[in-house]
Amino acid sequence: MKKGFFLKLFIIIFIIAVIILLTFIVDFNLIASGSSPKFCLNKIEHSENSTEYIGLGYKIIKYKINDQEQKLKVGGLLLKYDPEFIENLQPPIDIQGHIKNIQNNNGVYVVYIETDSYFTKKYKYDKAYAVVSNSTEIESIDGTKKYKKSDVKVGQLVNLYFSGNVQEIYPVRGTAGKLVIVEDLEVGDKDE
Numbered sequence: 001m002k003k004g005f006f007l008k009l010f011i012i013i014f015i016i017a018v019i020i021l022l023t024f025i026v027d028f029n030l031i032a033s034g035s036s037p038k039f040c041l042n043k044i045e046h047s048e049n050s051t052e053y054i055g056l057g058y059k060i061i062k063y064k065i066n067d068q069e070q071k072l073k074v075g076g077l078l079l080k081y082d083p084e085f086i087e088n089l090q091p092p093i094d095i096q097g098h099i100k101n102i103q104n105n106n107g108v109y110v111v112y113i114e115t116d117s118y119f120t121k122k123y124k125y126d127k128a129y130a131v132v133s134n135s136t137e138i139e140s141i142d143g144t145k146k147y148k149k150s151d152v153k154v155g156q157l158v159n160l161y162f163s164g165n166v167q168e169i170y171p172v173r174g175t176a177g178k179l180v181i182v183e184d185l186e187v188g189d190k191d192e
Helices: 002-032 085-089
Strands: 042-047 050-054 059-064 070-075 095-105 108-114 127-132 137-140 157-167 172-183
Touching: 002 059, 002 070, 070 085, 095 127, 108 157, 127 157
Parallel strands: 127 172, 137 172
Antiparallel strands: 042 050, 050 059, 059 070, 095 108, 095 157, 108 127, 157 172
């Protein structure tokens, strides 16, 4: 009698596990493709970039990085939403400051950036010279607008990410891998 009971219990548990697995697979694939899930029991909108889906014994949290990219975190019901997840994916900003000077030496742009406040631990540097090359990505803060080197102006508030090694002298010098225009202000004249 015990053997038959345990066999029935095993079959029931196996069927439940298969149902949970199938609902998870269907929902995961739908969420990954940008569609709405079919079997989720609850949906929580944390922000315009984050949605939490609660299913039968599982959670799927979708973090929208930009219009083309998203990250999914999958786990059990104890999986927690992380409001800083998207920020933690981004590389740390080397310096945020206003462009104080631009030199154009035969098409080679060198920008001088300086923070307006006291040096903080949030950024690595408080002053920097950066070469803006043809491979430097220049974009708006939301990533929707791309710029050319000639669009970079004195007075703009920018986030600078260095590419490769930098010269650890003061102020630091290196090549800009990415330049994000935070505020598109023209406070001065561009030096040619």
